[in-house]
Amino acid sequence: MRTYGGDLARIEKDGLTRRLQLRRSDMLEFSSNDYLGLADHPRLKEASIKAIEMWGSSVAASRLMSGNIGLHEQLENRLARLTGMESALLFGSGFLANTGLLSSITSRDDLVFADRLNHASLVDGASLSRAGVFRYRHCDMDHLEYFLANRTCSGNRFIVTDSLFSMDGDIAPIRKLEELSLCYDCNLIIDEAHAVGVFGNGGGICREYGVRPHAVIGTLSKALGSYGGFVAGNAELIKYLINNARTFIYSTGLPPAAPAAALKALDIIESQPDSGRKLLEMAADFRGMIEFSGFSTSPSESQIVPVHVGENRKAVAFSEYLERNGVSAVAIRPPTVPAGTARIRLSVTLRHSRKDLSYAAEVLNSGSIQ
Ligand SMILES: Cc1ncc(COP(=O)(O)O)c(C=O)c1O
Missing domain, CATH: 3.90.1150.10 (Aspartate Aminotransferase, domain 1)
Known part of the structure; x- marks a missing residue:
């Protein structure tokens, strides 16, 4: 035992x-x-209560079964707009967004270059797919470039980083990361969990610096005062995730109160940029x-x-x-x-x-x- x-x-x-x-x-x-102090804002609470009255406390099925409601899709459209991406997809949490994204878009033929201080969910997502992972020294662009120049593979290569680091409060060199990703033909994946709602008039650090990565991950559970996570990217990526991300496919849709509160948070953020x-x-x-x-x-x-x-x-x-x-x-x-x-x-x-x-x-x- x-x-x-x-x-x-x-x-x-x-x-x-x-x-x-x-x-x-x-x-x-x-x-x-x-x-932003929104988690107990009267307008978020009111929106959640209304959503519960309309749809109940749970959607009681995955989005691909009977658990897809208008509030989910409205919020996805708003999050895509907020982050400046074409499309977005909700997940049960930011952790599930990261593991679902990375485990489905990378494979054992790929390489992931990850900042050493990345959030645990980014580390776990890459290890689920068995992609090769190289962890560069925190925010050290020379170290990253050394790996990019010297580590090749038969598949795709990805640079993965938090934009705002959760335990140090520092910001990744986002423009340099974009430059390196273009120069070395890598897909740039940015986790904006702590930056959405705060930087870039709410759109995050990529938005603030005018950087457009391959995918942005965010959470509803921090500045947006609700619960859940999301990935934003181009429409093809989102369609791929709907068909491949296991944490999306095999998990119940967000309870109605969560997207309703997040939608109200976005109204407030947009009215108070x-x-x-x-x-x-x-x-x-x-x-x-x-x-x-x-x-x-x-x-x-x-x-x-x-x-x-x-x-x-x-x-x-x-x-x-x-x-x-x-x-x-x-x-x-x-x-x-x-x-x-x-x-x-x-x-x-x-x-x-x-x-x-x-x-x-x-x-x-x-x-x-x-
Ligand atoms: C950088 C980062 N990504 C993802 C997450 C996970 O988000 P969630 O709390 O919505 O699961 C966190 C949460 O602490 C985080 O700090």
Whole structure:
């Protein structure tokens, strides 16, 4: 019989045990990805309630069976427009979008060149197809180019990266990535999970820089205040995914409340195109407040602000100290981040007031990492 005690003891010994914590309403929340503060917006709630009244709590079938409703297709059209792509397809989550996309468009004859700090779902997607994977040093375009020049295959080649890195808050060199993908005849795949809704008037970092990759992945579950994921690309790619992406074909369509809320979020984002810029300005101020006391938030240039600690137990102790002072910010440890780089990850959202940010910075600055 498989037992788990030995593994759990090893995890505990390394200071890596993860525990579920109930969210508390009396805390200042800094671990949420609800960047625009839309998850409990009255208009999103109202839209979800209406959708449930109309369609029920579940579509109870995959999209290809009887689970396809107008809300899904309306949202796909809007997401395609938002990201500047021809077409889009919803998935059960961003994780399922990444694994479904990469496992279906790559094969064992292909090569994937991936940033070393890519999200786990991009790593898993490529490994499912058994494509060869080369992981280049984080944002190191010389290292990527070395691989591109020296690693060939009989099939297709793909460059895969987050646009905004989830644990560091830095941005991939998106224009250089496009240039390399064109120069070396590669397909560029960009995961915009943390950037959609915030950058490029909501359309993401590719939109902001005028870059048009082969595919963009996004999630409804962060700035859009809902749940689910999507892939955007040309119409042929989307048709291919409908016919080949296993996480799309063999999984139930999103519950009606989710696309309804996301559609309302897009209405709000379109009517307030400055929201993302305002959030980024608040985050820059917040980084300044923290760095003033000698903490490093490098290399963040976004609403995601890491405070580097290093050692696992110290990061947990620091997070507990923050919690005792009313600030909820989770310690991030390996394997989510590389060994020796444990940190507190804070995300600034539009729910925060200037007073909230000053208070959190004061608590951070008066704590010590020991
Ligand atoms: C870069 C990136 N891609 C994909 C995902 C997965 O998205 P979802 O939470 O919708 O599954 C995440 C979530 O944390 C992410 O950070």
